[in-house]
Amino acid sequence: MNTLRFREDVCERCPTIDCMAKCQYISFNSLEDAHKEWMKVVYGEESKILQQCVTCYACEEYCKRGNHPYFMICEQREKKGMLSAPRPITNQWINMTQMQGKFFVGQVEEKALSCCLLPELLGLGTGELFKDVQQSQVFGAEFMCPAVHSHFAKMSVIKERLPVVIENFHKLGVKEVIFLHDECYGTFTVIAPAYGYELPFKPVYYMDYLVQRLTDLKDRIKPLNLKVAYQRPCSNRLIPDKLVLVKKILNMIGVELVERKYQGENALCCGEIFRAVSGYKLASDVQNKNINDMIEAGAEYCVFNCPACQVSLSEKVTKKGLKPIHLIDLCKMAIGEK
Amino acid sequence: MSDILKTLIEIVGPKGVSNNPEEIWYYSRDPGVLEAHKPDFVVAPKTTEQVQQIVLLANKENIPIVPMGNGMSLTGLVIPLKGGIVLDMKRMNKILEVNPVARYVVVEGGTSQGVLKAYLQKHYPQLRHSLPDAPAATTIAANVALHGQGKLTQQYGFNSDMVTGLEVVLPTGKICRIGSPSIGSYWFSKGPSLPDISGLFLGWLGTTGIITKVGLMLYPNKKFREVELFVTDRVELIPEILYKLTYIELLEDINVWFAPRPLVFKDTFQITIYFTGDDEEEVEFKRKMLWNAMQQYIDSKDGGFMSIQYLKERLLEMPQRGVAEFADVPKGGGFEYSGPIIPIDHFPRYAAKLVALAQRYNLLYSGAARLISGGHSMMFAISFAFNRDDKGMMERVKQALDEATQFALEQGGIPWKPNFLEQRMILERMDPNTRDIFKTIKETLDPKHIMNPGNWEIS
Numbered sequence: 001m002n003t004l005r006f007r008e009d010v011c012e013r014c015p016t017i018d019c020m021a022k023c024q025y026i027s028f029n030s031l032e033d034a035h036k037e038w039m040k041v042v043y044g045e046e047s048k049i050l051q052q053c054v055t056c057y058a059c060e061e062y063c064k065r066g067n068h069p070y071f072m073i074c075e076q077r078e079k080k081g082m083l084s085a086p087r088p089i090t091n092q093w094i095n096m097t098q099m100q101g102k103f104f105v106g107q108v109e110e111k112a113l114s115c116c117l118l119p120e121l122l123g124l125g126t127g128e129l130f131k132d133v134q135q136s137q138v139f140g141a142e143f144m145c146p147a148v149h150s151h152f153a154k155m156s157v158i159k160e161r162l163p164v165v166i167e168n169f170h171k172l173g174v175k176e177v178i179f180l181h182d183e184c185y186g187t188f189t190v191i192a193p194a195y196g197y198e199l200p201f202k203p204v205y206y207m208d209y210l211v212q213r214l215t216d217l218k219d220r221i222k223p224l225n226l227k228v229a230y231q232r233p234c235s236n237r238l239i240p241d242k243l244v245l246v247k248k249i250l251n252m253i254g255v256e257l258v259e260r261k262y263q264g265e266n267a268l269c270c271g272e273i274f275r276a277v278s279g280y281k282l283a284s285d286v287q288n289k290n291i292n293d294m295i296e297a298g299a300e301y302c303v304f305n306c307p308a309c310q311v312s313l314s315e316k317v318t319k320k321g322l323k324p325i326h327l328i329d330l331c332k333m334a335i336g337e338k
Numbered sequence: 339m340s341d342i343l344k345t346l347i348e349i350v351g352p353k354g355v356s357n358n359p360e361e362i363w364y365y366s367r368d369p370g371v372l373e374a375h376k377p378d379f380v381v382a383p384k385t386t387e388q389v390q391q392i393v394l395l396a397n398k399e400n401i402p403i404v405p406m407g408n409g410m411s412l413t414g415l416v417i418p419l420k421g422g423i424v425l426d427m428k429r430m431n432k433i434l435e436v437n438p439v440a441r442y443v444v445v446e447g448g449t450s451q452g453v454l455k456a457y458l459q460k461h462y463p464q465l466r467h468s469l470p471d472a473p474a475a476t477t478i479a480a481n482v483a484l485h486g487q488g489k490l491t492q493q494y495g496f497n498s499d500m501v502t503g504l505e506v507v508l509p510t511g512k513i514c515r516i517g518s519p520s521i522g523s524y525w526f527s528k529g530p531s532l533p534d535i536s537g538l539f540l541g542w543l544g545t546t547g548i549i550t551k552v553g554l555m556l557y558p559n560k561k562f563r564e565v566e567l568f569v570t571d572r573v574e575l576i577p578e579i580l581y582k583l584t585y586i587e588l589l590e591d592i593n594v595w596f597a598p599r600p601l602v603f604k605d606t607f608q609i610t611i612y613f614t615g616d617d618e619e620e621v622e623f624k625r626k627m628l629w630n631a632m633q634q635y636i637d638s639k640d641g642g643f644m645s646i647q648y649l650k651e652r653l654l655e656m657p658q659r660g661v662a663e664f665a666d667v668p669k670g671g672g673f674e675y676s677g678p679i680i681p682i683d684h685f686p687r688y689a690a691k692l693v694a695l696a697q698r699y700n701l702l703y704s705g706a707a708r709l710i711s712g713g714h715s716m717m718f719a720i721s722f723a724f725n726r727d728d729k730g731m732m733e734r735v736k737q738a739l740d741e742a743t744q745f746a747l748e749q750g751g752i753p754w755k756p757n758f759l760e761q762r763m764i765l766e767r768m769d770p771n772t773r774d775i776f777k778t779i780k781e782t783l784d785p786k787h788i789m790n791p792g793n794w795e796i797s
Contacts, residue, residue: 086635086642088571088606096602275643279636280629284622311647319618 001159002195004075010065011042019059019069022265025282026052038069041076050077054277055084055151056269057237060190068194070150070237077153085276090152097148099164103140105172112174113137116181117144120307124328125180127337128220129213133178142168145179145187147235151273162187163197170200178204180328182306186238207245210331214252220335223254228330229299229322230257231290231313232267233306240265246305249327253334260297262290272312287313291320303327342399346381346423349391354382354429365406365416365424370674371724371736372414372757377404377424384429386505386513386550389447393548394511396423402791403509405544407448407480410472412674413757415484415543419792425548427477433457434551435525438465441556442502444525447479447549454478455656458556466490466559468497471657479549484755485541487717489612489656490557492584492591492709498540499711501528503553506539509546509784517553525553538779543755544790546783560614562621563590565653568609568632570641573690576607577683579641582631584713588624589613594716595706596689599667607689608644610653664704670725672732676739677719677754678746682709688718691745695720699734717754758792765796 011017020026020034026049028034040047050073059069077083083090097117106113113133115121117140126134143165149157166188169177179185188203214221230246243264250257262268268290274283294302294317302317304310304326314324325333332338346355356362357379367374378401383389396403402422409416418424427448435444436458445454451467452474458465468488470481481488482498494500503517503525514520516536517528528536539547570579576594583592591612598604611628615621635641646653652660665673680688689705696703704721720742722735743753743760747767753760765773777796783789 083639086569086639088569088640089642089644091571092569092602092606092644095604098601100601272645272647275645279633280626284626312645315647 001156002163002197004068004071004155005194005196006042006067006072008042010067011038011069014065018062018064019067020049022062023059024266024268025054025056041069041073044076044079049073050080050082053077053084054269054274054282055234056273057150057234058265058267059237061237061240061265071155071191071194074150074153074155078155082153084151084153085273089276090154093148093152094154094157097141097144097146099141099161101142103142104138106137107135108138108172108174109136110175111136112169112172112177114143114177114179114181114184115139116179116184117141118181118307120310120326121180124307124326127332128217128335129210129328129331129337133209138169138172145181145184145191147183147187147191147238151277158191159195162192162195166192166197166199174201176202176204178206178209180206182233182239183235185242186235190238205239205242205245207242207249207327210249210328211245211252214249214331214334217335221253222334222336224330224334225254226301226330227256227258227299228301228303229260229294229297230263230303231270231305231309232263233304233309234269234273236305246303246327249331250303253331255303255330255334258294258297258299260293260299262293268293270306270309270312272308287316291317291322294322295320301325301330303330342395342401343379345395346379346392349395350381350383350388354384354388356380365409365426366418368409368412368414368417369672370412370414370757371672371732371739372417375417375419376421377418378421379423380426381423382426382429386430386507389425389430389507389548389550390511390513392423392425393507393509396788397509397511397786400786400788402788403548404790405447405548407477408450408473408475410476411480411484411755413755413760415755415757415790415793419758422788422791427479427548427550428475430550436462436465436556437524437526438462438556440524440526441465442525442553443467443556444503444551444553445478446551447505448477449479449552450475450477451481451657458559462556464559465556467554467556468494468500469656470497473662474657478554479552482540482552482554483549484543486755487708487710489591492589492712494555494557495711497554498536500555501536501540501552502526502555503528503551504536504539504549505551506547506549509786509789513550514547519553528553538783543793545780545794546789548789560620561616562618563612563614563654564621564625565613565646565650566611566625566628567644567646567649567653568611568635568641569606569644570609570635571606572640573607573686575635575640576609576685576689579609579632579635580682580685580709580713580716583609583611583628584709586627586631587712588627592709592713593706594685595704597664597704598702664721665723668702668723668725668731670727672724672726672735673721674724674735674739675719675721676742676746676760677717678743678751679710679715679754680718680746680749680751682713682716684749684751685716685718687749688720688746688751691742692720695738695742696722699738701731701734701738718751758795761794765794 430446430448468490
């Protein structure tokens with residue numbers, strides 16, 4: 001089984017310790033304290049970080065030195081037999097995402113459109129925007145990025161399944177895979193190299209694909225003139241360079257992204273995983289802070305990138321007067337499909 | 339044409355009687371594993387007076403009568419073990435009265451759960467009754483007659499505890515009202531402050547009379563209904579988890595279930611927790627209280643709340659379809675369960691027994707329990723699915739269920755809606771003096787032994 005490529009010396013010499021200093025969920029007395037606690041994690045010692053991490057992925061973005069603090073936390077937790085979430089919930093996720101031969105593969109040639117194990121993506125990846133690739137949809141645990149198991153400190157499941165998923169794509173003979181789920185793209189472009197897995201195909205981020213399609217369909221776009229807030233998903237922290245695409249796409253369809261407190265690096269998690277990891281209080285506090293911030297910023301819509309975030313927050317944002325919508329559906333609205 | 343058939347036609351009209359082979363075939367069986375027995379006649383009365391005349395005829399001719407709702411008990415309670423008349427009550431389906439302030443309804447003895455639910459939704463949306471997780475066509479009278487449970491059982495007790503009055507045609511043909519309607523026109527109490535004689539008819543499985551009217555308590559129908567799913571893999575923790583959940587006294591319905599399939603639920607025990615509220619604040623307060631009640635298990639990593647957004651719609655269905663789907667897992671659409679009423683601290687031993695039975699008899703199992711009266715007891719359903727086209731599998735189910743009933747009795751549980759064989763097992767174990775009371779009651783009310791004979795039969 002491959003191991004995490006991690007440079008301890010980079011952390012030892014790190015003057016900013018951004019990974020921990022910027023953490024929204026763990027408090028440190030000082031920068032020195034944060035560094036000390038972090039190095040305990042790196043050296044495999046006991047640390048409050050291992051007890052308190054809520055698995056939001058953000059430290060992956062905060063670290064600008066190419067290390068993988070989040071994966072290191074997850075690895076150390078697993079080594080120590082620590083559970084981040086209750087054991088039955090952890091095992092349910094492992095069982096639920098097991099490959100059972102219940103997958104779907106469309107007419108795949110050089111390209112495939114990956115819908116992960118999220119049924120909503122089968123519907124989203126259709127219409128004029130996806131007309132050239134919608135017939136090549138693939139769906140199922142056999143093609144699912146296993147990154148979700150990091151929330152449960154089960155990196156061994158990721159390491160066991162990721163090469164199988166890569167091989168499954170390889171068997172399709174595709175040259176390019178467009179990933180509709182952020183977490184998939186993050187898995188293949190960040191987790192795979194971090195563990196030394198090579199890809200026999202080129203991963204394409206769906207927002208890059210959307211930008212191209214919206215350019216092609218420029219004449220059909222009717223500006224929506226809406227104000228929206230964006231719900232950034234946890235796994236987007238793996239690919240922070242892609243965050244700019246949200247604003248770019250919204251600009252293309254005449255939608256204003258409102259400025260708010262919890263955006264960019266300061267974004268808040270949808271809270272769903274906090275329910276499992278921590279309980280009611282943290283999940284509820286984070287969700288309320290987040291939604292109130294969207295409203296105070298003047299948003300009319302809450303725009304989602306990840307269907308899992310959308311499922312967990314839709315009801316709550318609706319109750320507070322915001323309309324939940326996926327970014328792809330918003331684009332479909334702009335070209336008159338919705 | 340026989341004289342009896344002729345008389346029955348005179349009583350209910352030609353469309354209300356049949357001895358045609360297709361009807362006789364249909365009314366000779368139920369969906370469970372027990373052997374079929376043919377009735378001689380199927381009769382569908384429309385009024386209490388018609389029921390009375392049929393009973394008088396049965397008395398005169400010494401013919402058995404088996405009152406039937408929708409015949410979905412699964413334990414053969416409406417299979418006419420000794421032939422005679424199956425009295426299909428479904429044409430007596432009128433809702434006679436709703437008192438929205440005193441919160442009760444009076445319905446005829448064949449009124450279905452679905453009809454009452456729809457009626458209340460349309461005319462009294464602020465009210466609801468305790469709907470069982472059974473097909474909508476099952477009837478209210480049959481449900482209370484076998485001590486059924488429903489969505490409000492955790493809060494308010496067995497559905498039979500919610501009865502507010504009865505009209506019964508006795509086996510001798512007398513029409514009798516029980517509770518407040520026996521002395522006035524209001525149906526608000528089945529007993530108190532009178533001696534409560536509703537017990538002469540509830541739980542007797544149609545052997546002491548035919549219920550032609552039922553008064554039933556109604557309850558507030560809050561605007562919002564919510565659900566959470568708590569999961570643990572430690573069966574020994576279930577009793578204390580249920581104790582803590584019921585302690586907060588805020589929850590509508592609590593069910594525990596487990597099954598080897600689908601894979602996501604393998605090796606875990608799911609506790610479905612329902613709660614209601616008239617506004618967001620009430621709902622969130624209850625959610626917070628129940629989460630806090632479970633926090634120690636989240637902290638110890640022994641249990642947690644499952645993300646249920648994808649399941650929510652299904653979980654909130656009333657009634658739930660899951661039971662019917664379980665029946666079709668082995669294909670062939672059959673399932674039956676033994677559902678003893680047990681103290682909640684016995685859950686782990688019944689769960690172990692269910693798995694052991696499934697292994698021994700090579701059957702697909704599902705366990706489900708519903709809390710009753712704030713956790714004073716629970717119904718534990720030991721369920722097996724089977725293929726109706728596989729006689730061997732059906733026989734194995736029968737043997738497994740018999741063993742489950744024996745186990746329940748050994749553990750001090752009370753089999754729920756027992757079939758005639760299980761009734762014998764209960765009576766054999768029963769205190770002889772109690773059994774004498776049973777016998778006295780039955781012989782007093784049904785001196786000719788014509789009511790659903792073969793059931794609660796005490797030699």
